[in-house]
Amino acid sequence: MERDIQRVIGSSSILAATLDQTSRLAAINRPILIMGERGSGKELIAERLHFLSERWEQPFITLNCAAINDELMESELFGHEPGAFTGATRIHHGRFERADGGTLFLDELGTMSAKLQEKLLRLIEYGEFERLGSQKTLRVDVRIIAATNANLRDMAAHGEFRDDLLDRLAFDVIHVPPLRQRLEDIPELAEHFALRLSSELGWDYFPGFTQEAMDSLFQYHWPGNIREFRNVIERSVFRTGQTEEKISTVIIDPFQTDQTKPVETAPLVTEDTEETHQPFKQQVENFQKQLLINALKRHQHHQAKAAEELQLSYDQMRGLIRKFKLNQ
Template structure:
């Protein structure tokens, strides 16, 4: 596996600073919080953190916390035993167990319920999870990378996010700039995708863009 095969397109200092910060944080084996608007590349940063870490040959497991209903998110993260709830016909390991020895990327972290946050806090503090319907904790070795487009300190003030969990997750915070403040990167991205499309269409070369009418 190529540990450096993660392509970032851009040359603005704000963007390159964020990428460099991720590179420096990668070997530290501590939680990282990635903050940025939708579409700014949070998942690419999570992949970079994993590939450049000592866990690079372990699993990288991704879950979008906003994509599942509140009633299922805890079972998805921590697993469940057979009969734990209606429809749980067999035991199933959660994403934490799947990510053992690797990295767990929690996208849209700010949407987690308070119950899920409490379980997540225990996993971060003690390195163990308990499946729904079980009383026996399971040891896991997982590095957590969380991502959000929310302002979590404001959510803490409003009682929607645990202050102690935020404190554990923000050992390192990487803020990704939106494209509108990445000076010069629109032209770079346009050229990159233009050349890529030309190659996909089988053109002999990339003619570039015409002048604006």
């Protein structure tokens, strides 16, 4: 059964830089680490790395490390032989065997135990492992892509993650920007998810959103990122129902009974609260510029530290500084 590969929606400069980095890294057969907040689209980036690589016709296997306990995780990764433990009655081929020749995507890597980290490091180093209950060494050719929303460098500094494993996994790091850093993508994303649900429901027409509804989308801070955004758009379209009028109510919180009350949000405006009537694109760029200025101020213009706070790569930070001419 073929996977339903979803395209990455958006045309913002920060997303374009991330996709460009992804495309370039797809060509090199090295482990890659994807960093980003929950719901920001890390698995889509992993899929892009695989399907733009020479391995695109081979398996793309995924495993959420946070969804399985340690005992099952070892079996899921490396497989087991009959009799390896109670209930093991036949050979089980683990994810590494199933991904041979292709790519294994390990999501939520920061939750992996120290024991499994050690076994994973050995596999990356030598391409070898044994199934549980077996002494036979197996070899595989698997590209590993890992993702996490945890700060693995801090975890390694506190002995919670292996330094040597982090070094091997991070040939390069892709930082997936959160939605609040790519506000100009909101109209395109809203239309995409609304049209998709309308089509799923068999509706012939989607009227769009009012300006007030769009404003509420821009003002929310989106802690759940694209995953949360998709749910909000689809929920709002479904509850409104078929109509020729533009959708005016955006239902961000399904637990809130009175949708006329504003949802509590973290303020998106930083230091510049002056009301403007500039074009949308200019207002978004002003907001991005102010984010950079504030972060640089907080870190005494140390660009690397400011980039880390904003979850940007150093190259992305330098590109935005040049774009907004902040180094002049």
